Amino acid sequence: MTTSVDLVVAGSTVRVLVDPAPVTAPGVPTLGPSVGEYPCYDTxxxxxxxxxxxxxxxxxxxxxxxxxxxxxxxxxxxxxxxxxxxxxxxxxxxxxxxxxxxxxxxxxxxxxxxxxxxxxxxxxxxxxxxxxxxxxxxxxxxxxxGSMAGAEGAAAVLTDARRRHLTADATVVPHRCVTLAAPVAFRRLFADAPVAFAADALPYLRSVFAWHGAPFDVRLRVTDPATEALLGDGQVVEVLDLNGDLPLEQRRSVRLTIDRPGTVDGVLCWLRLWCQPDGKPLDALRVASNWASIYFPLFDSEHPVEAGDALDLTVTSTLGEDGVHPDYHLDAVLWTATGTRSARHWSPYRGGGFRRHVVHRLLFP
Ligand SMILES: C[S@@+](CC[C@H](N)C(=O)[O-])C[C@H]1O[C@@H](n2cnc3c(N)ncnc32)[C@H](O)[C@@H]1O
Known part of the structure; x- marks a missing residue:
C-alpha cells in the first residue's frame, strides 16, 4: 500500500510517493534520499x-x-x-x-x-x-x-587538510574506502515491500529540498536492500586512499558479469571501508551500519538478462559546483543475447533537474 503526500518546499508543492507503514523491523528494505552529503544532520x-x-x-x-x-x-x-x-x-x-x-x-x-x-x-x-x-x-x-564513498567530499577536504592542517607524515582515519557496484532492477531491491519513500524519510526530503531551494533528483538511498536482487558480484568503481594517492576526480571502468537470470535497470552501489590497513573492512551491504546503498537508474525499463551477459560500467566523479562534493556520471552498455543497449546517468551534487528519470517520476508522481 502506498499513498501520495504533498510536501511544501520553497513555496511550491511536491507530491511524494510514500509507504505510510512505520518501519517496524530491521532488515525490511526502505527508501530515503541520500542526505549525508548535505547539511541536514539532525538528532x-x-x-x-x-x-x-x-x-x-x-x-x-x-x-x-x-x-x-x-x-x-x-x-x-x-x-x-x-x-x-x-x-x-x-x-x-x-x-x-x-x-x-x-x-x-x-x-x-x-x-x-x-x-x-x-x-x-x-x-x-x-x-x-x-x-x-x-x-x-x-x-x-x-x-x-558517504554511502558513495566520496559523496561527502572526502577527497577535496582531505587534500586541503594535508596541504594546510596536517604534518607531512600525518595519519588519516579512515585509511581507505571504496564504492562497489552491482547490476540490479530497482523494484526487486524491495522484495515484497512497497516501492515508495519510507514515511520517516519525508523530513529529510523536505530539508534537502529546502537546502537546494527547489526539488531535484535526489540520490536514492536503499536501506537493507534485498540482496537476492544483485545479479552479480560487486566491482570497485570508486577508490579513496586517504593515506595515499587521493585524486580529486576519478574514472573507473568495470565489467559487471551477470551470474543468473533476472532483469536489470540500474546499479546498486555501496561502501567498503577500512579504518586501518590491516583491519577488517566494513562492507555496508553485509553488516548493519548507518551506511546504506545507493541505487542509480540507467535504463527506462527492466531488461531481461541471462547468466554470462554483462554490464560494462564507467563511473566518473568530477568536482561539483562547490568544488568539494562530487557529481557522479555513469555510462553503461548492457550486452545480452538479444542485443546491446547503452545508458547514461548524471547525478550532480546540486541541480540537474527534477523528474528526469522514470524512477524519479514514479517516486514524485
Ligand atoms: C557523517 S557526520 C559524522 C559525525 C561524527 N564525526 C561521527 O562520526 O559520528 C559528518 C559531519 O561532518 C560535518 N562536516 C562535513 N564536512 C565538513 C567539513 N569540511 N568541515 C567541518 N565539518 C564538516 C557535517 O556537518 C557532519 O556533522
Whole structure:
C-alpha cells in the first residue's frame, strides 16, 4: 500500500510517493534520499552514527593505535563531539575539532563541560576548507564518508587538510574506502515491500529540498536492500586512499558479469571501508551500519538478462559546483543475447533537474 503526500518546499508543492507503514523491523528494505552529503544532520542521524558499533569499533581500534601523545584533528565532529572525545580517551595530547553546522556545533560545545575535555579539545565552528586551525595535526579523523564513498567530499577536504592542517607524515582515519557496484532492477531491491519513500524519510526530503531551494533528483538511498536482487558480484568503481594517492576526480571502468537470470535497470552501489590497513573492512551491504546503498537508474525499463551477459560500467566523479562534493556520471552498455543497449546517468551534487528519470517520476508522481 502506498499513498501520495504533498510536501511544501520553497513555496511550491511536491507530491511524494510514500509507504505510510512505520518501519517496524530491521532488515525490511526502505527508501530515503541520500542526505549525508548535505547539511541536514539532525538528532536522529547523529544517534544512528553514535550507536553504530560496526563502524565505531573500527574507528576506535584505529585511534587506539595512533592518538596517544599526538595532536588530532577531527573534521566534522558532529553534535556528539564523538571522535574528539574518543581521541582524548586514547591519550591525544590535544584535539582540534571542527564542525560546519551551527546547531551541531552548539550541541558539540555542551560536551566540553564534561571533566577533562575543555582543556584538551579546541572546538571550531566552520567548514575545514575555510578555517585556519592554527596548528598542524599528526592525526586526522574524518568521518565524512558517504554511502558513495566520496559523496561527502572526502577527497577535496582531505587534500586541503594535508596541504594546510596536517604534518607531512600525518595519519588519516579512515585509511581507505571504496564504492562497489552491482547490476540490479530497482523494484526487486524491495522484495515484497512497497516501492515508495519510507514515511520517516519525508523530513529529510523536505530539508534537502529546502537546502537546494527547489526539488531535484535526489540520490536514492536503499536501506537493507534485498540482496537476492544483485545479479552479480560487486566491482570497485570508486577508490579513496586517504593515506595515499587521493585524486580529486576519478574514472573507473568495470565489467559487471551477470551470474543468473533476472532483469536489470540500474546499479546498486555501496561502501567498503577500512579504518586501518590491516583491519577488517566494513562492507555496508553485509553488516548493519548507518551506511546504506545507493541505487542509480540507467535504463527506462527492466531488461531481461541471462547468466554470462554483462554490464560494462564507467563511473566518473568530477568536482561539483562547490568544488568539494562530487557529481557522479555513469555510462553503461548492457550486452545480452538479444542485443546491446547503452545508458547514461548524471547525478550532480546540486541541480540537474527534477523528474528526469522514470524512477524519479514514479517516486514524485
Ligand atoms: C557523517 S557526520 C559524522 C559525525 C561524527 N564525526 C561521527 O562520526 O559520528 C559528518 C559531519 O561532518 C560535518 N562536516 C562535513 N564536512 C565538513 C567539513 N569540511 N568541515 C567541518 N565539518 C564538516 C557535517 O556537518 C557532519 O556533522
Amino acid at each position: 536522529a542521524s547523529y544517534a544512528t552514527m553514535t550507536d553504530d558499533e560496526e563502524r565505531n569499533q573500527r574507528f576506535r581500534a584505529a585511534l587506539a593505535r595512533v592518538a596517544a601523545g599526538r595532536v588530532v584533528l577531527d573534521i566534522g565532529t558532529g553534535a556528539d563531539l564523538l571522535w574528539a572525545r574518543e581521541s582524548v580517551r586514547y591519550g591525544a595530547r590535544r584535539v582540534i575539532a571542527v564542525e560546519a553546522m551551527a546547531e551541531s556545533f552548539r550541541r558539540a560545545r555542551t560536551w566540553l563541560a564534561e571533566p577533562g575535555l575543555a582543556d584538551r579539545i579546541t572546538l571550531l565552528r566552520g567548514v575545514s576548507t575555510d578555517l585556519d586551525i592554527g596548528a598542524r595535526a599528526d592525526v586526522c579523523v574524518a568521518e565524512i564518508i
